[in-house]
Amino acid sequence: MKTESAGDQHLDHLFSSSAARMDRWRDLNAAAQAWAAGGRGGDSRGSGAPVREALAIVRPMESYFAYPGGRLLRLLDERIADDDARGAGRLILRISNALLSGSYRYEEGAWEDGEDDAADVPDRIPPGLRAEAARRPYFETLFVTPAPAARTAAMAGEIRELRRRDDNMIYEPVMVGNFEDALLAAVLNGKLEAVVIYDGIPVPSDQDVPLLREFLNVYQDLDTRNTAPRDVGLKLAQVIKGIRPELDIYLLTDRRVEELAGNPDAAMVRRVFYEVEEPMEVHLNVLEGVADRYATPYFDNLKRYATRPISTFHALPIARGKSIIKSNWIRDFGEFYGLNLFLAETSATTGGLDSMLEPTGNIKVAQEKFARAVGADHVFFVTNGTSTSNKMVYQAVTKPGDIVIVDRNCHKSHHYGMVLSGAQPLYVEAFPMTEYSMYGAVPLRTIKKALLDLKAEGRLDRVAMITLTNCTFDGHIYNTRRVMEECLAIKPDLIFLWDEAWFGFARWSPFLRPRTAMGAAQALQRWRDDPAALQAWEAQAQEFGEDLRPDDDRLLDRRLVPDPRAMRIRVYETDSVHKSMSSLRQGSIVAVRDEDYDHHVSAFREAVFIHASTSPNAQIIGSLDIARRQMELEGYELVMRAIEVALAIRREIARHPLISKYFSVLGADKMVPEEFRPSGFVDYLEPGANWMTAARALLEDEFCLDPTRLTLVCGTAGYDGTAFKNLLASKYNIQLNKTSRNSVLLQSNINNTRSDVALLIKVLLEIAEDIDGRLKAEGEAGQAAFAGKVRNLMEDVPNLPNFSRFHDGYREDPGSVTLEGNMRAAFFAAYDEAECEYLPLRSPSMDERLANGPALVSANFVIPYPPGFPIMVPGQIIDADTIEFMRKLDVKEIHGYNAARGLKLIKPDAIEEGGLAM
Template sequence: MPAPATRIDHFFSGAEARLDRWRELHRATQVWAAKARTGSDANARSAVSTALSELVSFEDFQAFPGHRLLAALKDRIKGGDAMGAARLVQRISSALMSRSYRSDSGEWEPEDESSGGGERQMPTAAGDPKARPYFEVLVVSPSPSTKWPGQIQNMRKLRRNLDAFIYEPVVVGSFEDAILGVMLNTDVQTVLIYDGFPFASTHNAPVMRQFLMATLDIKNDDLAPHDYGLRLAQAVKKIRPELDIILLSDRNAEVIAADPAAACISRVFYDVEEPLEIHLCILQGVQDRYSTPFFDNLVKYAQKPVGTFHALPVARGKSIFKSNWIRDMGEFYGPTLFLAESSATTGGLDSLLEPTGNIKVAQEKCARAFGCDEVFWVTNGTSTSNKMVEQALLQPGDIVIVDRNCHKSHHYGCVLAGAQPYYVEAYPMTEYSMYGGVPLRGIKKALMDLKAAGRLHKVKMVVLTNCTFDGHVYNTKRVMEECLAIKPDMIFLWDEAWFGFARWSPFYRGRTGMGARAALKEDFANPAYAEHYKAQVAKLGKDLNPKDKRVLDTRLYPDPKKAKLRVYMTTSTHKSMSALRQGSMVGVGDEDFHLVVENFHEAVFTHASTSPNQQIIASLDVARRQMELEGYELVMRSIQLALELRREVNNHPLVSKYFRMLNVEEMIPASYRGSGLRSYIEDGITWADALKAIREDEFILDPTRLTLVCGTAGFDGTQFKGILASEYEIQLNKTSRNSVLFQTNINNTRSDVANLMKVLVEIAQKIDKKLMSGDDTGRKAFAARVKSLMEDVPDLPNFSYFHDKFRDNPKGTTLEGHMREAFYMAYDHDGCEHVKLFSSEADKRARSGPPLVSANFVIPYPPGFPIMVPGQVIKPDTIEFMRKLDVKEIHGYDKNLGLKLIAPAALGMKSKKAAASRAKPAKAARKTKKARK
C-alpha cells in the first residue's frame, strides 16, 4: 500500500494516517513560525494551508479537536498568526499522541481561553481519582449540518456524575459517511442512527464505494432515505460487529424492531421521545462489553479475608512473605497474585470444567465476541485445545484430511483418537526451506480418491492451519464450500492459533473459520444460491463422479438443503491478544453440536487440568474485553506497522543490500493469486488491489508476518536469531535455513519498528565495512556462504506412505493409515531397531529394503513439523533432507542411536520379501509428488 496520500479512502490505516498528517502539520507550522520572524514566510504559510487541507477531511469523523479548535486554528492561519497557529497545533498534536484529551477538558479549549466553561465539560465520578473510560458515539443524522452543534450539546447535557463512562458525539449525515466514520474513527463504540438520511458522501472515496459494493453488496440503489437505516445497521455489523447500534425512527418503531433483519440492532426507539433512555442504552451497551465476570469476581475475592485449608500453599501468599528464603519471589510478583490464587470454585469463583456461574457468563460473552455458538476456555494451550476437539469428534477408524505440516498436536490427536490421517501436502517454498498452504485442488483430489475407493463415508474431518506460521491465509469459505459439495456433513477444524486477531479486522474476518461460516450460513439461506447448485448438477450430475476430471477443475457448490455447517476453531489467545501464556480457546459453530456435546465435555475432562490457573482464566476474560472495545484499533495499527517495516527494510539503500522482506509474490505462487497482487508496498499498488486479492485469491499473505531473508547477509536463521537476542535484545520465534520471521501484534509500537531498523542498519554497516576492508579471500568466503544458504538448499520431502501393516486395504492407492497402532508398537523395545542416519545401511534400505519404517514422530526445529510419523516408510529424499539439516533441535531423533524404526520382524516381514512392499501406495506417492512439482 502506498504511503499516506490525500485521498480519504486510505481508511485501512486511517488512525495512523491521521496522526501522520498532524505530525506534518506540526512540522509545517513550526517552519512557518521560524520563518515568520525573518519575514520570509510566504511559501511556509502555503505549506501550512496545504497540510491543513489534507487533514480536515479526516477530522469530520473525529470528536477531538472538534469544531471550535479547528475554527480557531483556521482563524490564526488566515490572520497570519504563525506563532499562535504553531502553539495550537502543538497542543492538539500532543493531546492526540498522549490521548490526554480523553480525561482533560482543558485540551478542548483554545489556549487563550479558560478551560472548563466551554463547549465540553468532563465531570468525574464522585470520589473517583481516575478519569472514566472515554469513547465516542457516531450519530447518523438527516438534519442539516447547521443543526449538528445543537444536537451534540443536547447529548452532552445528559451526562451525570454517576455515569461509569463518558462519551462524545460525532455527527455525520449520510450512509457512506457513516461507513467512513466506523472505519476511520477507532474510538467509536456506538452508532446512533436517525432514519431519513441520504446515501452518498460528499467526500472522494472510490475505494470505500468499491468495498461497499463488492464486500458488503451495498450500492446506492432506489431505496428511499427512510429505508437506509436498517441497511446501514447491517453494514456496520459486517465491518465492526462489536459495535452497539441504536435506531431511531419516526415511523412504526415496533414494526422495525420485529423485523428479523433488525437482529443486529441493540434497541429501536421512536424518534427522540426518550433522550435519557437513549443515553442509558448507550452506556449499558458499553458496560456489557466492559464487564468481565470472572476477572471482576476474582478482584473481589482477592480483597476478602479468606482462610484457606485447601492444598494450595501459595494462596494468600503467607508461605512466601513469611519465608526467610523465598520472600524475594513475593516482592517480585507482588501480593495481589497470591491473594487471587485459590483452588476453590465457590465464594464468587467458578469451575472451568463445569462452569455454572461467572465463567459460564464470561464464555458466553466470548462466544458473542468471536462469532461462535459456544466457546470453551483452555489453560494449557492450543495443543490441548486441538486434542480436545479431535478426541471429542473422532472415533477409531475415522479418516481425517490433515495438512502434513500442521502443528504436532494434530498428529498426536489422531493417535489419541485412533483416527487415520490422510496427509495432504502444502505447496513447497524450497528456496526458503518452508511450506505454504495446502492447495484446494489437493484436498478435493484426496476426497475424490477416497470416494473412488469406497471410503468417503469414513472421512469425518478436515484439519488445516489458518493462518500458517509464515502467514499463508486460506480462502476458508471456498475450501468449506467445495468440500461440502463432495461430502455435505464434513467437519472443519481450523487451527487459528496465530490468527485470533483476524476477527477484529473487517478485511480478514471473512478469511477466518467463523467468518466463512457466517458467510456460508447467509448464502445457504438465500434462494438464489441454489441456482449455483442446479447449474452444477446440470454440468456434472447429482453424484460427483471421481473419474470425471472436470470435478477438480470446477468450482463446486454444495446442495444448500443438505450441507451442514460444522465448524470448530482453536486459537492461542496468548499469541495475538493480551492473555497470559497458555491461554487458549475452542470456538464452536456446529449445528449438530447437540449430538456431540457429551463427547466434547468428556474430552474436556480428559485433557483439562483439575487445577486450572486462575490468572490465565482471568486474562482470557480481560483479553475478550479489550478486543471488543479496542481490538479494531489495535489490529489495524499492527497491520500498519508491518507495512511500514516492510517498506523501510526493502527500500533502505544499505539494509536492502543484505536483507529483504519477502513479498506476496515470493510467498504465494501466481497460480494461487488470481488477483495478480504481487506486493503490499510496491509503487502503484492500491487498497483496491488488496481488496480484490482478499476477496478472490486462494491464498493471501497476512501482512503482519514478515519473513526477513538473512541468508543474503551470510547468516542462517538460527544464527541470526541468536545474534539478535544476545547482542540486541530482540526476540523472535521462527527461523528457516536462510530466514527469520518477525511479526507485529497489538503490543508493538513505532518505537519497536524504529529500534529494529536501527539494528538492521548497524548489522548491515558491519557487513559492508568488513567486505570493503577485507581481501578477496574474505569476500569469496562470504559469497560462498551466501551461495550455500540461498542456493544449495535441500529439497523438501513429501509424506511417503504408511506401511502395509497399518493400512485397511494394502492393495489400495489411498494414503490413510492407522498411526496409533504404529505409535504404540514403538513401546515394544524388542520390536524396534536403530539405524544410523549417516550409514550405508540407511541408504541401502531406503532404496531397496527392507523398508525403514519410522517408530517415532521426527520433528526438526525449524521447520517444526513432522518429517516422519509412526508407521511411515522412510524414503531416500527424507534421509537426504535430514542429513542436510543444520539445526540443533530434532525431536524424536537421537543422533547417538540413529533413527528409531519398527523392526521388519515386528511388521511380519521377511527381509527378502520386504523390498517388494507397498508398490501401489509408492506409485501413488510418486504421482502426488510429480503433480506437486
C-alpha cells in the same frame, strides 16, 4: 502500498488511518512551529501558506473524530486568518500532543480554548483527573442524522448535556450526515463504540472517496444502489456490522417501531427507538451497551475475591501469599510478582469463582461473551495451550477408524490428537517453497482429489473431518469459505477444524475476518439461506448430476456448490489467544459453530474432562476474560495499528539502499505461486498497488498472506536463520520465534509500536554497515568467501520431503490409492523396545536398507525445529528423500531423534506380527 502525496486528500486509508492521521498532524505541527519560529525574528505575514496547506490535508479526516472538534478547528482558522503564527503554533502543538498521548480522553483542558502552558504538556495532569479517568473510560459515539449541518453542533451540545455524575463512562458525539460519511467514520475512527442512526439519511458523501465506492462495488452485499431511501438507515446498520461487528447500533425512526423491531433484517440493531422519544433513553442504552462489553465477569469477581479476608485450608500454600511474604528466603518472589497474584490464588470453585470443568457461573458467562465476540455458538476456555484445544476437538468428534484429511505440516498436537482418538490421518501436501526451506498451504484441488478418491473406493462415509492450519506459521491464509463450500459439495456433513493459533486477532479486521473459520461459517450460513444458493446447486446438478461422479476430472478444476438443503455447518476453530491478544501464556479457546454439536456435547464434555487440568490457573482464565474485553472495545484499532507497523517495516527495508542490499521481505509473488493468485496481487509495496488491490486478493485468491507476518530473508546477508535469530537476541535484545534455513519470521502484533520499527531498522542498518565494511576490508578473497556462503544458503538448499506412505502393515487396504493409515497402532507398537531398532543416520547400513530393504518404518514422530512439523510419523516408511533432508539439516533441535543412537525404527518382523491388530 501507494503513498500519499502532499496534495492527495482522498480518504482511502482503509488499513492505515491511525498512522496517516498522526502523520498529517505531525506535518501540520512542523509547518506551524517553523512559522512561529520565523515570526519571532520579524514580520511573519504571508508565511503561513504551508500551515494552511497542511491544515487543508488534515481537515477532511477530522470530521470523523470527536477531538479536536469543530470549536478548536474554528479557533485555529481564526488564528491563521489573523496571521497569529505563535498562537496557531501553540494550539496546534497542544492538539497534536493531546492526540499523541491520548490525554484529551481524561483532561478537560485539552478541549478548552485557553492558553495555559500546562495544557501543552500531557504529563502535567492533576492526580484527581487521572483517578477520575480510570473510573470513567472514554469512547466516541457516531450519530448519523439528516439534520442540516447548521443544526448538528447544537445537537452535539444537547447530547453532552445528557451526561450525569452517575455515568460510569463518558462519550463524545461524532456527527455525520450521510451513509458514506458514516461508513468512513466506522472505518477510520477506532474510538467508536456505538452508532446511532436516524432514519432518512442520504447516501453520498461530499468527500472524495473513490476506493470506498470501489470497495462497495466489490462487496456486492454492501451496495446501496437498489436500496429504497426509506431503508438506507437499516442498510447502513448492516454494512457497519459487516465491517465492525463489535459496535452497538441503535436506530431512530418515525415509522412503526414495533414492525421494524420484528424485521429479521434489523437483527443487528441493538434497539429501535421512536425518534421523538426521550433522548435520555438513547444515552443510557449507549452506556449500557458498552458497559456490557466492558464487563469481565470472571476477572471482576477475581478482583473482589482478592480483597476478602479468607483463611485457606486447601492444598495451595501460595494462596494468600503468607508462605512467601513471611519467608526469609523467597520473599523476593512475592516482591517481584506483587501480592495480588497470590491473594487471587485459590483451589476453591466456590465464592463465585466457578469451575472450569463444569462452569455454571461467571466462567460460563465469560465464555458466552467470548463466543459473541468471535461469532461462535460456543467458546470453551483452555488454560494449557492450543495443543490441548486441538486434542480436545479430536477426542470429541473423531473415533477409531475415522479418517481425517490433514495437512502433513500441521502442528504436532494434531498428529498426537489422532493417536489419542484412533482416527487415521490421510496426509495431504502443501505446496513447497524449496528456495526458502518452508512449505505453504494445501491446494484445494489436492483436498478435493483426496475426497473424490475416497468416494471412488467407497470409504467417503469414514471421512469425519478436515484439518488445516489457518494461517500457517509463515502467514499463508486459506480461502476458508471456498474450501468448506467445495468440500461440502462432495460430503455435506464434514467437520472442519481450523487451527488458527496465530490468527485469533483477524476477527477484528474487516478484510481478514471473512478468511477466519467463524467468519466463513457465518457467510456460508447466510449463503445457504439465500434462494440463489439452491438455484446455483440446481444449475450444477444439470451439468454434473446430483451425485458428483468421482471419476469426473472436471470436478477438480471447477468451483463446486453444495446442496444447501443437505449441507451441515460444522466448524471448530482453535485460537491461541496468548499469541495475538493480551492473554497470559497458554491462554487458548475452542470456538464452535456446529449445527450438530448436540450430538457431540457429551463427548466434548468428556474431552474437557480428559485434557483440562483440575487445577486450572485462575490468572490465565482472568486474562482470557480481559483479552476479550480489550478486543471488543479496541481490537479494531489495535489490529489496524499492527498492520501499520508491518507495512512500515516492509516499506523501510525495501527503500533503504543499504539494508535492501542484504535483506528483503518476501511478497506474495515469492510466497504464493501465481496459479493461486488470480487477482494478480504481488506485494503491498508494488508500484501502483493500493488497499483495494489487497482487498481483491483477500476476497478472491486461493491463498493470501497475513500482512502482519513478514519473512525476512537473511541468507543474502550470509546468515542462516538460527544464527541471525541468536544475533538479534544476544546483541540487540530483539526476540522472534521462527527461523528457516535462510530467513527469519518477524511478526507485528497489538503490542508493537512505531518505536519498535525504528529500533529494528536501526539494527538492520548497523548489521548491513558491518557487512559492507567487512567486505571492503577483506577484499576479493573475503567477497568470494561471502558469495560462497550466500550461495550455500540461498541455492544449495535441500529438497523438501513429502509424506511417503504408511507401511502396509498399518493400512487396512494396502492396494488403495489413498494413503490413510493406523498411526495409533504404530505409535503403541513402538512402546516395546524389544520390537524396535536404532539405525545411525549416516551409517552404511542406512544406505543399504534404503537401497535393498527391508523398509525403514519410523517408530515415532521426528520433528526438526525448524520447520517444526513431523517429517516422520509412527508407521511411515522412511524414504531416501527424507533421509537426505535429515542429513542436510543444520538445526540442533530435532524432537524424537537421538543423534547418538540414530533413528528409532520398528523391526520388520514386529510389523508382521502386530500391525493393525493393535
